[in-house]
Amino acid sequence: MALHFSAEELAGRRAAACAAMAAQGLDGLLIFRQESMYYLTGYDTFGYVYFQCLYLGVDGRLMLITRAPDLRQAQHTSMIEDIRIWADRDGADPVLDLKAVLVEFGLSGKKLGAEFNAYGLPYALGKRLVTALEDSFTLVEASDLVTNLRLIKSPAELAYVRRAAELADAALDAAHQTVAPGAFEGDILAAMHGAIYRGGGDDPANEFIIGSGRDALLCRYFTGRKYLGAEDQITLEFAGAYRHYHACLMQTIPVGTITDRHRTLHGVAMDALAACRAALKPGEPVGGVFDAYARVCDAAGETPHRLNACGYSLGTTFAPNWMDWPMFYTGNPVIIQPGMVFFLHMILMDSDVGIAMCPGMTVEVTEGGNQPLTRHTLELIGR
16 A cells, blocks of 8 residues: 555544544544545545545544545555445436445434535535435534644654655755746746656645746736746745645746845845744744734835735645645634644735735744744845
8 A cells, every 4th residue: 555654643643533523522524625535544536526425433434435446546545445436327426325325334313524615525516415414414514623633743744744845945946047038937837846746746736826027926827828038027836745745935036137126025025924933933823923924014015015814834735725724814813833834925016016026935833933844045036
């Protein structure tokens, strides 16, 4: 089997999930998030684009119901032994197949948690699930049960995050070597991805973000490639990924002239980053980190150019998104603890003059505060 964690660590995670279920009075959990399946069993697939469900009982019993193409995938990548297949056919309803298994397990009348907030359970399937099961079981929302357990990383997980950070550094090295007047954005992306793949890394859970010119003010991927001008700028936001664990970096690189506006925004962003890192310490609320970002930006007169969030947790995530819970926004009450991993992005985008400055790094929360996991210091550089 291609297990990336010890059997003992996986068993400990499932035991913690069972304890959380017991505390909430649940008899079992219907798992639809691929992150949860991977975290608890090692099961690694993109088959969640079709219906599949991992059942974990409060007694530790496991069962996966999935399609035939994922039978060997589950056998190869996980420790799941009870794998049920629903057959592709006209009129197939795998929800009813799941119900039959739950009845077989003697769960009629029991209280089951379900991960309703999952890419693997879209609205139409969720409605069918509730309709099919509500007459035989009590279903309750439990989307955060495993997510809460994933927030604090084990030493084995942190080793993968640190490797992901090394790959992110390698990707930014490749970008620095490739960004220049006249460079093609496709070549820049190819160099960055190549550095990660050569280092044994994975595809990230979403696309790399790249934009030049006025597109440097965008923080989403979109299709289409350009050549850099003699006087230009490029914003890169990306992740190194290793065993599905992510570490992000972000940087705006002026091409040609570094303008005064670039310098001003960079200075504010780096002051904000220092303030955020000072606020990111055990025992404090996550929302206080955003408040530090906003306070610095607002004091510098950059309120119109900042965002309403300044980062988020990172961990093991699957497409379509590497962003994990929780996010840095005002009022977020989640308490910071050692072993959490966060991406801090100090995004400033001045649409009036078309200038961006967006430094960002990944840090690990420690007993005394936090430490960067990437070696790049995000100083202002030009090409």
